[in-house]
Amino acid sequence: MSSGNNSSSDKDFGWENSTSANDFSIPQLPSRFLLIARIVFVCCGLTSNLIVLFVFAQCRRLRHPRHTCWIAVTVAAMFVHLLAVIEMLSAAYPTRPAYTFLVFFKGTPFAFFSLGYTIIAVERYVAVSFYLWHKDNVTNRIVVTSFILIGVIVLVCLVIANCTEKTSSYFMPGNGVASWKLLLLGITVMASSLIGIVLQVLIYNHVKQLYRAHPNLRRTNRHLLQVRYQHANRAQPELTKEMATDSKCVVTTSSQQYKSTLKKSQASRLDLEAGFYYFVISLPVLISNGTVGMFLTFNYFCNLTKLANVCHGWMTILLYLRTIQLLITACNPLVYFALSSEFRSACRSRFAINRQTKT
Numbered sequence: 001m002s003s004g005n006n007s008s009s010d011k012d013f014g015w016e017n018s019t020s021a022n023d024f025s026i027p028q029l030p031s032r033f034l035l036i037a038r039i040v041f042v043c044c045g046l047t048s049n050l051i052v053l054f055v056f057a058q059c060r061r062l063r064h065p066r067h068t069c070w071i072a073v074t075v076a077a078m079f080v081h082l083l084a085v086i087e088m089l090s091a092a093y094p095t096r097p098a099y100t101f102l103v104f105f106k107g108t109p110f111a112f113f114s115l116g117y118t119i120i121a122v123e124r125y126v127a128v129s130f131y132l133w134h135k136d137n138v139t140n141r142i143v144v145t146s147f148i149l150i151g152v153i154v155l156v157c158l159v160i161a162n163c164t165e166k167t168s169s170y171f172m173p174g175n176g177v178a179s180w181k182l183l184l185l186g187i188t189v190m191a192s193s194l195i196g197i198v199l200q201v202l203i204y205n206h207v208k209q210l211y212r213a214h215p216n217l218r219r220t221n222r223h224l225l226q227v228r229y230q231h232a233n234r235a236q237p238e239l240t241k242e243m244a245t246d247s248k249c250v251v252t253t254s255s256q257q258y259k260s261t262l263k264k265s266q267a268s269r270l271d272l273e274a275g276f277y278y279f280v281i282s283l284p285v286l287i288s289n290g291t292v293g294m295f296l297t298f299n300y301f302c303n304l305t306k307l308a309n310v311c312h313g314w315m316t317i318l319l320y321l322r323t324i325q326l327l328i329t330a331c332n333p334l335v336y337f338a339l340s341s342e343f344r345s346a347c348r349s350r351f352a353i354n355r356q357t358k359t
Helices: 003-011 032-058 065-092 096-104 109-127 131-137 140-164 182-214 255-303 308-339 341-351
Strands: 228-232 238-244
Touching: 032 065, 032 308, 032 341, 065 109, 065 140, 065 255, 065 308, 109 131, 109 140, 109 182, 109 255, 109 341, 182 255, 255 308, 255 341, 308 341
Parallel strands: none
Antiparallel strands: 228 238
């Protein structure tokens, strides 16, 4: 009885060996290992990213552009994990609404990640290279508006592409789809990823130079050599040092001067720290996205020529790259916790995690 139902459902859904226009089945993953890995990565990724959103919603001190950018990336990561869940469920239980949803959003995770991490690279580059201008002009509202604008542009492009494209098939490796939408997506992802990689490398080099010139910027608040930016009219800022000991900072300046000095030095130190951990987090995502964009571009031209068989072998790697991206987005909150002192402090205060102090 069950076998008859299965065969009839396979026939209705075009599950195997169907080339009709009504075929809306999602091909299953080539191996059980990839399926299990995706399930584990999705569960861990959704949990860790939800914790990040919860901590951010509860802690007002994280309302800064360097953390607002990360929240936008977290929302995009959760969207990617939800798409992976829908794709796996549709492969096992194919339905027309799920297939239509996946066809509409095919490739959007790569576009969101590439454009989002590129905006983060631009914001961090300005924060590290032009700190005072960034401090006075870049706000949370500007960052949120930028990410909302990217989302609107991507959605408008999706609507236009799906309305003008004749064929509406789900893109999988080796299915012979030569879609101009996938070509445009591949070029956009590849170009934006390349720009993001270049900016992240420049940020890392700049941060490394500042750390070498001022090694004490790596230290925490209790062991920090305070760095004061002095400005006289349009003269270039000069760095002067004032010694501080432990948590009781012994300085010779007035309390008002010290407070302004502490505020500026903290901001510059935290911006350098953010530049470093965004480099660690962004580079794997941008490299994998750039590779995906290259594959999508090659897929379009190979399907128009006699190289379709060669393209089939190359595009199989895309399945593994997408699984690796799920792993990266699941582990990124842990990297964020390990490298961001502000986020660690917020987690300790929110979950009442107190470090034992020696007496």
